[in-house]
Amino acid sequence: MRGADIEVRDAPTEQAGSLIRGYAALYSTPVTIGGEFIEQISPGAFSKTITNGDVLALIAHDWARVIGRQSAGTLRLTDTPIGLAFELDADVSTPSGQEVLGNVRRRDVKGCSFGFRVLWDDWSDDGAIPVRTIREIELHEVSILANPAYEMTSAWVSSRASNANTNNQAARRRVEAKMRKRGIPMT
Numbered sequence: 001m002r003g004a005d006i007e008v009r010d011a012p013t014e015q016a017g018s019l020i021r022g023y024a025a026l027y028s029t030p031v032t033i034g035g036e037f038i039e040q041i042s043p044g045a046f047s048k049t050i051t052n053g054d055v056l057a058l059i060a061h062d063w064a065r066v067i068g069r070q071s072a073g074t075l076r077l078t079d080t081p082i083g084l085a086f087e088l089d090a091d092v093s094t095p096s097g098q099e100v101l102g103n104v105r106r107r108d109v110k111g112c113s114f115g116f117r118v119l120w121d122d123w124s125d126d127g128a129i130p131v132r133t134i135r136e137i138e139l140h141e142v143s144i145l146a147n148p149a150y151e152m153t154s155a156w157v158s159s160r161a162s163n164a165n166t167n168n169q170a171a172r173r174r175v176e177a178k179m180r181k182r183g184i185p186m187t
Contacts, residue, residue, distance in 0.1 A: 022112055025041055036129065037132055056141045057142050060143055114137075116140060
């Protein structure tokens with residue numbers, strides 16, 4: 001029961017199951033581009049750009065359908081030994097957020113792509129068709145889409161909370177413990 005002098009402040013919580021995780025690009029995975037050349041990305045090619053950039057998350061490279069942004073904290077990018085990993089907080093209060101979450105949850109859409117500018121690459125003509133190795137990328141966006149060029153990319157709805165939400169919950173538990181210790185009732 002609440003007394004008249006009890007103050008309550010609730011932090012917004014992430015809606016269960018609204019976290020999408022995946023790999024927007026994979027390292028050292030050769031892909032034939034348009035039948036013209038083979039492309040592969042070197043490990044670490046994204047490391048500078050994700051530190052210095054403000055990357056957007058989009059649906060199918062559509063700049064009118066933004067579903068996350070690095071500077072807003074709704075898109076988190078990590079350069080891993082496997083490739084470019086991401087976490088995306090899908091906002092179900094928006095049509096695009098509902099669409100991407102539903103399509104990924106049902107596995108209708110499960111691949112990714114990225115919009116970029118090559119800063120450094122090498123070409124080899126030793127095989128049947130040329131091979132391009134991308135060494136450094138300026139990343140502009142990652143997209144969740146149905147037909148990626150890099151077929152081994154992935155997107156899935158995670159049952160685990162994001163790191164930001166986990167940190168918020170841990171901080172809240174610490175504050176609540178301090179309040180109990182001081183005799184402040186919790187509701």
